[in-house]
Amino acid sequence: MWGGPPWGGGGWGGPPPPPRGPPPRGGGGGGGALTTDQGERIDCQFVGLTAGVRPNLSAVQGSDIRTREGILVDEQLRTNIADVYAIGDCAEIERADGSVLLEQVWYTGKAQGELVAGNVLGGDATYTPGIWFNSAKFLDIEYQTYGEVLNAADTEHTHLYWEREDGRASLRLVHQRGTFVGVNIMGMRLRHRVCEAWLREGRSIEHVLAHLHEAAFDPELSRDPIPTIRASLSEARA
Numbered sequence: 001m002w003g004g005p006p007w008g009g010g011g012w013g014g015p016p017p018p019p020r021g022p023p024p025r026g027g028g029g030g031g032g033a034l035t036t037d038q039g040e041r042i043d044c045q046f047v048g049l050t051a052g053v054r055p056n057l058s059a060v061q062g063s064d065i066r067t068r069e070g071i072l073v074d075e076q077l078r079t080n081i082a083d084v085y086a087i088g089d090c091a092e093i094e095r096a097d098g099s100v101l102l103e104q105v106w107y108t109g110k111a112q113g114e115l116v117a118g119n120v121l122g123g124d125a126t127y128t129p130g131i132w133f134n135s136a137k138f139l140d141i142e143y144q145t146y147g148e149v150l151n152a153a154d155t156e157h158t159h160l161y162w163e164r165e166d167g168r169a170s171l172r173l174v175h176q177r178g179t180f181v182g183v184n185i186m187g188m189r190l191r192h193r194v195c196e197a198w199l200r201e202g203r204s205i206e207h208v209l210a211h212l213h214e215a216a217f218d219p220e221l222s223r224d225p226i227p228t229i230r231a232s233l234s235e236a237r238a
């Protein structure tokens with residue numbers, strides 16, 4: 001389900017980009033700068049390419065199934081044709097409140113699959129996106145995020161940040177006036193079930209710090225015992 005130009009824009013119906021050569025090299029053999037489709041040069045140490053994701057509608061082209069950016073479905077993931085459903089990257093969910101969901105991450109596709117299976121068997125469940133979660137691997141570094149993690153703290157949100165000495169693992173807990181609202185983890189993993197419950201139940205940041213070990217996914221493989229993290233973050237909180 002690939003889509004879009006690898007860099008610089010100019011695809012998807014926009015004006016053609018100005019002619020340009022290959023990206024300038026950085027001297028060490030890697031990327032050193034890039035030029036946007038507006039002609040702006042941005043110097044950098046490396047260039048990361050993101051291909052993006054967009055629905056592949058080839059399977060339904062020429063049919064009576066309604067599409068827009070994706071295959072249009074209602075909140076029970078039904079298309080306009082009886083007994084035909086769409087889930088995952090290709091589904092564009094029209095919600096009763098008028099909002100539209102195009103969710104292109106694996107766990108929402110999985111949740112949608114489970115919902116459709118239940119409905120096909122006689123259920124009438126409605127899809128709700130639930131608490132935000134994503135996991136990925138950046139080269140060899142694990143990454144997970146749960147809930148709401150803004151780029152930086154603001155007057156409402158406080159960040160508690162721990163980083164391993166070698167810089168290859170970190171944990172960022174975010175609370176809103178004492179209530180835990182999100183976490184980012186790199187180089188380690190936390191249990192989905194536990195983090196989601198903390199968020200759903202509106203747990204305090206003190207509760208999360210005290211129960212951090214319950215979310216530890218791979219403590220036996222980690223060089224960072226949870227007590228070290230907890231002590232460091234509790235000190236920052238004090």
Ligand SMILES: Cc1cc2nc3c(=O)[nH]c(=O)nc-3n(C[C@H](O)[C@H](O)[C@H](O)COP(=O)(O)OP(=O)(O)OC[C@H]3O[C@@H](n4cnc5c(N)ncnc54)[C@H](O)[C@@H]3O)c2cc1C
Nearest residue numbers: 001056058059087088089090104105106107109135136137
């Ligand atoms: C580079 C990249 C990185 C990603 N990283 C992450 C990540 O870190 N975390 C995360 O949560 N998600 C990530 N995603 C998104 C995740 O992979 C997708 O959300 C997930 O795979 C969607 O599952 P799906 O079953 O809906 O679609 P797909 O996994 O794309 O499966 C659709 C299948 O249908 C087949 N198909 C398409 N058209 C036809 C046709 N006409 N006839 C027969 N078969 C057809 C395709 O070949 C494909 O096998 C990433 C995606 C990409 C591209």
